[in-house]
Amino acid sequence: MEHLTLHYLNARDVEALAMTADEIIQAQEDSLAAQGRGETVIEPRMHLRPDPAFRGHFNVLRGYIAPIGIAGIKVVGDFIDNYKLGYPSEFGMLTLMDARTGVPRAVIDATAITDMRTGAMTAVGAKYLAPSEPKVLGHIGARGSSFWNVKLLDHLFDFEEIRVHSRRPESRDSFGQRLSDELGKSVTVTDDWQSCLEGADVMIEASRLEAPEPLFRTEWVRPGALVIPYGTQSTVEDDFTDVMDKIVVDHWEQCLIGPFGCLRRHVDGGKVTRETIHGEIGSICAGELAGRENDSETILFWHRGLSTSDIALGWTMLEKAKRLDIGTVLDYT
Template identity: 55%
Template sequence: MHPHPQQEGIWLRFLSGPDVEELGIGQAEIIDAVEQVVAAHGRGETVFEPRTHLVPDNGGIGHFNVLRGHVATLGEHGVSGVKVVGDFVPNFQLGLPSELALLTLYDPTTGVPRAIIDATFITEARTGAMTAVGARHLARPDAGILGHVGARGTAFSNVTMLDALFELDEIRVTSRRPESREAFADQLRAATDTPVRVVDTAAEAFDGADILVEATRLTEPSPLLHPGLVKPGAFVVPYGTISAVSEDLLDVMDKVVVDDWREARSGRFGALRHHVDTGKLSSETLYAELGAVVSGQKPGREKPQERILLWHRGLSILDVAVGHLILERAERGEVGTMLRYR
């Protein structure tokens, strides 16, 4: 199972979903790994390629995202990685997560593959961690009400990681299907003492909230998140694949931050795709990339009344950073299956 270092051939480590679970990586560790790689991105210590899409001829039920990145600050020589993640909304009908992912990690000095990892958990956790890192720098420190729309895979990480960083008074949740929002609320109540309230509409979840997270699974664009719901001082995170954002939302924002401007401009999908395509969001109206804020090059929140929006598409370098954290832990604990490559 675990070849001796002198054994012939090249071997790589396969980490299944249960292997990753067994390692018990904590949320705080994931948030730290994500914050460090976002700062590295701000300092230019990553090589980052915008995602590409593979859209099979399958009647529009889903597509694949291909993410590629390199982080120079990990390990001895840095780590390169490629993640393929499906986005298949009807998967719940089959009892499957809508986003199933596979990550491969490589030695950037030789091209030798180091690991194949079930990245379904990584995708969910790094997305929640990005929301949390953004909130740490851009939300009001005294934020008390979180409104979360959507019960997709990343929702649990979004809410629980934010709950760990802020002294929340209330968590409001809703989603399109009543059964999924109730199940999500039950899952949250088992994980936190913060009161969780299920509401029927996005407007009820968002109205007057201090942190607004839009993680819907729309099939057609619909303006669920609009200026009337965003109070002064609010922090807004929209990242539905199909936009749930009104055309005039950015009119009330004091600062708009993205994870990566090249990523924001690429691809066919994303919450603010229309705003980029029509020029409402441009290099002139953009305040900063989050890396510039986290690395200290630009201030984050400067005034309590500022309305700030963070649009994060999900960066490949986050997957590489969290994947590397998992791989190092697995190597130390000899977890996983060694596969002969050649």
């Protein structure tokens, strides 16, 4: 057998790539458009909960993107108490393989990828579903992906006002300061959900609760807003979907899996079905389905996270790493 190698990118390598907002968003949008054209395979995610006492779980995501000929598998952990050890809540590893032969191409630290691609999914959703000139962003949560949510959204819309909130005061204060330093503008840190979200043009919920709790009140959603709630546990009220003109998801089959997610109760109870949703964001990116059609529409976008998002961004990173001679080439055979 011929000598085979694979590329390894660790966390420092990923940071050295200095991925731009446009690179991250484009990788996400291209993968979604491929999904909309039927050029991807997205296998149902799997959950592994090793022990309830660990207060966390693993997600296993698997997929294939035909235009780049790459299949991939990501394993990512999500552990609530990691902050006590000074760790991010999520650690991940991504493996990329040639889809025709199974030859491994790369192993990439996917901790940053998970945060970036989640932010990019939020941003691409907003690109197609937000009101035409959103001025106010309200964001709940300070998890790793929250930074990229706000950074990429502000890259697209340059908000006049950004409000953020999270459960722990030290977390929300440091998050607000980090965003202010990064964006070069004032960021308002609020003490409660209502003052953060009420009346915002774009409303993001990325909390990490231990159990479902209806903290996100339906009455705070103004007509014409875009709402993107993707926290681990449901935070919305039962009538939340009643005020929505459109519900868009990233992948319907993913919405049916596991015990987690904003609309878990609504799906399990039959209130949100394939027939009642507007469709998938990939179809919108591919031009097969309309996104927002006027500024009076109130729209909910629920994304669960896709393997193809990780694969697309990982592949973009790999190609850039090769150009810049970043990372380590390992002998496989």
